[in-house]
Amino acid sequence: MIRTWRYFSLPVGLCVLLVGCGGGDGNFGVVRGVVTLDGEPVPNAEVVFVPKEGGRFSKAKTNDAGEYVLIYSASKAGAIVGIHEVRVTTGVETPSGKIVNETIPAKYNAEGFVEKEVQPGNNVIDVQLTSG
Numbered sequence: 001m002i003r004t005w006r007y008f009s010l011p012v013g014l015c016v017l018l019v020g021c022g023g024g025d026g027n028f029g030v031v032r033g034v035v036t037l038d039g040e041p042v043p044n045a046e047v048v049f050v051p052k053e054g055g056r057f058s059k060a061k062t063n064d065a066g067e068y069v070l071i072y073s074a075s076k077a078g079a080i081v082g083i084h085e086v087r088v089t090t091g092v093e094t095p096s097g098k099i100v101n102e103t104i105p106a107k108y109n110a111e112g113f114v115e116k117e118v119q120p121g122n123n124v125i126d127v128q129l130t131s132g
Contacts, residue, residue: 027080027081027120028072028076028078028079028080028081028120029078029079029081029118029119029120029121029122029123030069030070030077030078030121030122030123031049031058031069031070031078031079031118031123031125032067032068032069032070032122032123032124032125033067033068033123033124033125033126033127034062034065034066034067034068034126034127035047035062035066035068035088035126035127035129036066036126036127036128036129037103037104037129037130037131038129038130038131039128040066041062041064041065041066041067042062042066042088042090042103042104042129043062043063043064043065043066044061044062044064044090045061045062045066045068045088045089045090045104046059046060046061046088046089046090047059047060047061047062047068047070047086047087047088047127048086048087048088049070049079049084049085049086049116049118050084050085050086050087050113051079051080051082051083051084052082052083052084052085052115053082053083055080056072056073056080058070058071058072058078058079058080059071078118079118080118081118081119081120082117082118083115083116083117084115084116084117084118085113085114085115086113086114086115086116086127087108087109087113087114088104088108088109088114088127088129089102089104089108089109089110090102090103090104091104091109104129105129105130105131108129114127114129
């Protein structure tokens with residue numbers, strides 16, 4: 001009886017642990033896209049997706065063509081499925097705490113965000129910003 005319980009409890013315990021950690025791929029989407037400002041690609045911008053329902057954020061850096069691929073962790077690309085607050089910035093914080101070199105309007109970072117939805121699987125989410 002004890003031996004049977006031991007062999008039964010190990011697989012059940014592992015299943016509970018894996019489900020509890022949210023490790024299922026159905027909760028994730030791979031996200032890539034292009035960031036533009038007034039129709040022009042935005043190079044060297046930081047793109048951050050913050051899930052509205054809570055959870056870890058994902059982020060990326062755009063290349064010279066404004067293209068990005070979100071990173072969730074060192075070993076996982078993508079973002080949690082659901083609605084996200086998306087913030088974009090090119091600003092750099094100085095040691096005194098001042099933001100310099102910001103080319104993106106504050107309504108997309110310091111004062112606001114864009115909402116985008118991540119679906120399971122592969123997502124192409126372009127972030128089209130305007131200066132007006």
